[in-house]
Amino acid sequence: MATMNDHELYPIGDAARRSGLSVSAVRFYADTGLIEPTGLNEAGHRMYDIHAIARLELVRTLRELDTDLDEIRRLLEGGTTLHDLLTTHLEIVERQERTLRARRAVLRALIKQGGTTVQADLMHKLVSMTDEQREQTIDDFWNDVGEDLEVPEGFVDRLRTMRPVLPADPTAAQLEAWIELADLVSDAVFRDAVRTYLRDAYSAPETRVLATEPFQDFMHVSGAALVEELLAAYRAGESPRSPWAQQAVTRFMEAATALSGTLLTPEVRNRMADGYQQIPDILRQIAEEEATSEGPGYDDTHGRYLSLVALINGTATEENHDCIPYAWIADAMRAAPRQPGRNTGPVSRARR
Structure with missing residues (x-):
């Protein structure tokens, strides 16, 4: 491959090939004033030097990161720095990653359960809950389980302290576990089963001491x-x-x-x-x-x-x-x- 130098000008086809863009994309960026050609040849065709081609390559990279054209223009005009722009987009990518992880957890759970549209909507709500809503879900569960349960005083309150704390950046496995848990604690049949187990295990005179x-x-x-x-x-x-x-x-x-x-x-x-x-x-x-x-x-x-x-x-x-x-x-x-x-x-x- 031929080397490039600072003074040589290249036709639009070479500029497109070297920057990884299509000719129409290079022409579009020129027409919008984003990356204007360095000059014209005798036939009036657009020509680009290595600095313009490097800027075209940067634009291609940023567009692959879904960077808005207005943001790219501000960067090229000196309104922002590349570091700030990349930092912003890293945050966007990380948010997208969390969203995709949550969607993957929902899809896995639906496939495992053979879910319906109603279940899909419910699971989406579960992974989208706020911390306060998750706390209330667990409190409601223990309030119901502990109602009229004949066990020593304070036992249910101790059980209540063992509760889920979903991290800010959960893994797919943690999200799947939360979906299953939230679904279980909201199920009246599961609540009754937990209450029955605790009653059978800790209500008898010989086992009450354990609680x-x-x-x-x-x-x-x-x-x-x-x-x-x-x-x-x-x-x-x-x-x-x-x-x-x-x-x-x-x-x-x-x-x-x-x-x-x-x-x-x-x-x-x-x-x-x-x-x-x-x-x-x-x-x-x-x-x-x-x-x-x-x-x-x-x-x-x-x-x-x-x-x-x-x-x-x-x-x-x-x-x-x-x-x-x-x-x-x-x-x-x-x-x-x-x-x-x-x-x-x-x-x-x-x-x-």
Whole structure:
């Protein structure tokens, strides 16, 4: 390809080819005064130098970004800078991207559900909701679910705090999760199923304690932190009878027994150990019972709500009970308490 120099003039055909435009487009930009030719040849044909061709190429690039001709004219006349123009168009492209992502989420959901025109309109409204409207949707759900539900005071308010927060720039997966959740919480059948599950799980005298504030706080805050401390010892390869593991498991069991005012005796440790040893079998039994039960189960009700909230909030993790070392924890629980005066802390080993 021949090289270009600052002084040579090129006919309109060459200018079009080198700038990537059609001859008619180059002629149009000249007629509108946007990029005028550098001069005319002896036959009166338009000629362009390399600077004009570079400007034509810039116009082509900006037009491919859907830049308005008036904006391009302001740029070429010095009314704005290329940086400001590109920044503005980056914002436009990002808004278009968010819109397309939302449309993709709606289309995927419609294809999955075999949706109708009415459903398409509803899904579009769901992804277009304001933050306040989303908050009200979740509040309405919990107000309905919690009405006349015989559970300890404050339990529904705690459940209400676990709610979706759609980010300003959500992914397609987050939008799809929100569409599904918003559709579910607005469904009277789903609301009834969640209410029935919570009533069956927490209304009976032997299970009401599970819904009390101290127990819920232990399960989700203080106890969860203690379990994580115990698991850290396991992941570090500690023996269940090591000082670190014994300190962690004792702290956990003391906090657990304090909920019922029980002293942590060797007999209590053994009972707790037996319980932990049996958890895998209990979980399998629960899964089998829910699979054959005609009533609503956790995974289809409150569990589904929580999993969708986690997806929307970007906090979803793969829950795998098989990865929890129940047997190791049970061994740590059964180990005899350390004698007073002996070092029961993980400090020396944890910091090495």
